Amino acid sequence: MSTITRDEVAHLAHLARLAVTDDELDTFAVQLDVILSSVASIADVAANDILPTTHAVPLTNVLRADEPGPSLNRDTVLLAAPAAEGGRFRVPRILDTEE
């Protein structure tokens, strides 16, 4: 039985904001099925009573002094932007025109 369908891959791609093509969907559905089947063995490990590790070397409450420091130069940062206008990032429209 396949672990993941083409429609599921399309849905996941949408969630991840990837406008994948039909060809990519066909390829990925097959490959992801193989990969997910291969990692499914993880379920066989008896680990119900085991605490998860989120970081290899545990650290807690890492704090630093709240001291102001220099920021990056605005104009230098905007030089790397795909579009800038009036000292700001220019982004595509975020609302439908009718709204």
Added chain:
Amino acid sequence: MTEFIKLPAAELAGLVADGTASARDITQAHLDRITSTDERLNAFVTVDAEGALATADAVDARRAAGEQLPALAGVPIAVKDIVVTNGIETTAASKILRGWIPPYDATIVTKLRAAGLVPLGKTNLDEFAMGSSTENSAFGPSHNPWDLARTPGGSSGGSSAAVAAYQAPLAIGTDTGGSIRQPASLTGIVGHKPTYGGVSRSGLVAYASSLDQAGPFGRTVLDTALLHEVIAGHDPADSTSLDAPVPAVADAARVGANGDLTGMTIGVVSNLSGEGYEPGVVSVIAATVAQLEQMGAKVVECACPHFDYALAAYYLIAPSECSSNLARFDAMRYGLRVGDDRQASLEAVMAGTRDAGFGAEVKRRIIIGTYALSAGYYDAYYGQAQKVRTLISRDFATAFSGCDVLVSPTSPIVAFELGPRAEDPMAMYAVDLCTLPASLAGVPAISVPCGLSGGLPVGLQIMAPVLADDRCYRVAAAVEASLNSPVLATAPQL
């Protein structure tokens, strides 16, 4: 001037310090080597000849002014193109970042500059460090100087190729699941993944944050250790950075070079052998372990049963973290933007840009990670993988209660041909079998060349407890000293 390129970093620094050679001449020799060989190797994405010569001149000026120079001042270095460099294009080998000029330096680059090292340029990698061969680079694969039809390993394959081909005596790599150790093994050089948190991650383009770790490459164990000491140490800009003294790795390399391992217990990981391991690799490793015993070490066999699940755990955890980290590539603040005709919505521009800018492997990992983190699957996949990670750490703890270090092959196979594996993701992932456990547990691990199989280099991996990086270097230096001549000395001329 060509003799400079064959010298270890430690000797080059000595020549600069005592005025026998200028940093400029040494740098120029390496730039010439890049010019004459990189068309075949494709190790570099960007060469910064002008910046390198200016840095070298500054070192020469400091010496002329009577300044006491730091340990590696004047020594050229190659930097993996996932480490951000102020004013120098940083691409992570992705179309989505091509042309990006970072406005700041990574902490490790600041440290390199302060120590007077001379960055020559930025080296090739698998896109966002996702891969084991450099075949996922947007700029084409790098080639192994031992055999140009083969991979120099990955993801830090540009760095390993550059050092093995004498384009640079030292390089910086990053290792998430083996991306320093495996390329070192496949090219016959030394590469070390420090203890997680031992080297700052500030200024690395993030792939899987709980695993990513920058580290050094060199042709000798001592050179690698000297570079380790330059880049290591606590950094307030990285909240996962360890506030602990840097292990004395250079001293350990010098001690190890006397070839005496009396009093050390070395565990051979029985789970990292068997099916899928090339017989030639297995026999070189067995001979090396016998050599360790001759040098006075006590050798025991160690079973680490949960290492068998490292591959599955890694290929759930790393894609999960990557799917989150790579959300920052949204076409708004830097990098590529496609389809912005002032009509298209933000969401359409974002999705179109990410499809155009990311390569296939990056997309696969983002989708798998999105799946493993989604409601209904989280506990079965990501949660379970994090528990297995705990069990792998416990296997290490048990093993280290009886052994000072653990050893295994670095890679189950020697350098493979470019091409065939690239079409089969699981076959590529399986190459990482030996390196993943140390990544998941955050322990330090080194790869040191120890012999040849079919004319290609084999590396021994040496793993140690957290912050005992010095043990890796000590044993590696002993292995190096036990060889009649360096493995790399037998590489064919380019």
